[in-house]
Amino acid sequence: MDNPDYRRIELAIRFLEEHTGNQPSLDDVARHLGLSPYHCQRLFKRWAGVSPKRFLQYLTIGYAKTLLRNSASVLDTAYEVGLSGPGRLHDLFVSVDAVTPGEFKTLGEGLVLRYGFHMTPFGECLVAEADRGICCLEFIDREERSEALAGLSAKWPSARIRADEHAGESVIDQIFLHNGTSDRDGVKILLRGTNFQLKVWEALLRIPEGAIVTYGSLASAVGSPVSHRAIGNAVSHNPIACLIPCHRVIRSTGDIGGYRWGATRKKAILAMEASHRGDL
Numbered sequence: 001m002d003n004p005d006y007r008r009i010e011l012a013i014r015f016l017e018e019h020t021g022n023q024p025s026l027d028d029v030a031r032h033l034g035l036s037p038y039h040c041q042r043l044f045k046r047w048a049g050v051s052p053k054r055f056l057q058y059l060t061i062g063y064a065k066t067l068l069r070n071s072a073s074v075l076d077t078a079y080e081v082g083l084s085g086p087g088r089l090h091d092l093f094v095s096v097d098a099v100t101p102g103e104f105k106t107l108g109e110g111l112v113l114r115y116g117f118h119m120t121p122f123g124e125c126l127v128a129e130a131d132r133g134i135c136c137l138e139f140i141d142r143e144e145r146s147e148a149l150a151g152l153s154a155k156w157p158s159a160r161i162r163a164d165e166h167a168g169e170s171v172i173d174q175i176f177l178h179n180g181t182s183d184r185d186g187v188k189i190l191l192r193g194t195n196f197q198l199k200v201w202e203a204l205l206r207i208p209e210g211a212i213v214t215y216g217s218l219a220s221a222v223g224s225p226v227s228h229r230a231i232g233n234a235v236s237h238n239p240i241a242c243l244i245p246c247h248r249v250i251r252s253t254g255d256i257g258g259y260r261w262g263a264t265r266k267k268a269i270l271a272m273e274a275s276h277r278g279d280l
Contacts, residue, residue, distance in 0.1 A: 006123050006268075008033050009047050012040075013264050013271075016056050026052055047121065048268075049275040058271045061254035067212055067274075068254065094205055094243065097132050099192045108159030108192070114167035115152065117145065120176045121272070122265050125241065127168025128152055128161070133188030134171055137240045139261040155192070155239070175242055189240055196224070200234035207248045210273045214252045236260050242269065 015032045016024060029052045030040035044052050058064075103109075113135065115128040120139075126148045128136035135156070140148045153161060171187055191198060199222045206221070207213055213221075215228040215235070224231070238246040238260070247266045251257045259266035 005043060005047055006121060008035075008043060009268060010264050012044065012052060013055075013267055016052065017264075017267070020056065020060065023056070048272050050271075054275075055271055058267070058274060064212070064250060064254035064256065068214065068250070068252075095133070095186055095188045096202060096205070097188060097190050098198050099190065104192060106158055108156035111156065111159040113152070113156060113159045113161045114164035115149070115161060116163070116165045116167035116169065118169060118172045120172060122242075122268060125172070126152065127172060129168050129171075130159075130190050133190040134168060134240060134243070135190040135192070137168065137171075137243060139241055139265060141262075171243070187243065189243065191239070193234075193237070193239075196222075196226075196230070197234045197237060199224070200231060201238055201244050204235070204238065204244050204246055204248070207245055209245075210276065212248050212250050212270065215249055216252060218249055 012029050012033060015029060019028070026037050026041060029044075030037040033040055035043065041051060044050070044055070048055055099108075103111075111130050113128045113130055115126060115136070117140075118125055118127055123139050123141065125137055125139050126145070127134065136152055138148060138151075149161075174187060191201060193201065200218065203218055203221045215231045218235070219226065219228060219231045222231075235246045235249055236258075238244050241247075241261060247259060247269045249257075256263060256267055256270070
């Protein structure tokens with residue numbers, strides 16, 4: 001299963017990024033994708049909600065720095081008001097359930113994990129859930145299903161893992177196929193990590209859609225004097241993409257930085273969130 005629209009957008013983003021200094025036109029992007037300018041514009045606007053030219057603005061460090069300045073106190077504010085706020089995910093109340101120390105040691109013994117593969121605007125993903133909530137949501141590319149399942153088994157080696165094409169389907173709909181209604185069930189997630197990782201992941205949940213923070217501000221939010229490398233390591237081990245928004249953490253220089261599921265995908269997610277807020 002693949003998403004041809006996202007593949008074309010991914011190519012477009014890479015082209016825009018590589019040629020930002022030349023300010024490529026719509027015709028340039030369309031030619032690179034092998035599409036007419038008309039179809040390129042329609043595809044891009046249908047997917048991202050904005051034109052390639054507007055999207056190009058986001059790929060500048062200057063824009064990211066402006067967004068960082070506007071988001072300087074976003075974590076402090078979020079802790080005061082809770083998880084609610086404007087944006088696509090914020091009417092989803094996220095309930096976090098961490099495994100107990102005993103469950104951590106037994107590596108998921110007694111748990112039944114159901115998994116399925118689902119398409120999103122950012123490509124295919126693997127979702128796994130237990131009765132207590134979603135425990136895995138990660139993007140995969142093309143022929144990575146077996147590798148992704150092996151990784152899931154490695155994280156929960158004592159759990160019983162079963163295929164279920166409907167596993168996580170409702171959560172995917174809530175995250176990516178928002179229908180404009182606010183009367184929706186909350187999302188439950190089940191996390192297995194160290195105490196420090198759990199603190200970082202819970203702090204990530206406080207970052208509103210369309211906002212970004214630095215690794216340093218995230219460290220301050222969790223009250224940790226540890227190095228940014230330790231924060232970055234915890235961020236990179238986030239097991240639940242998008243719902244726990246590790247993509248909203250960037251470098252203090254304004255550089256977007258890396259992402260477990262690809263830097264291009266990170267840019268795409270951030271830009272789409274910015275378009276939802278009308279920031280692009």
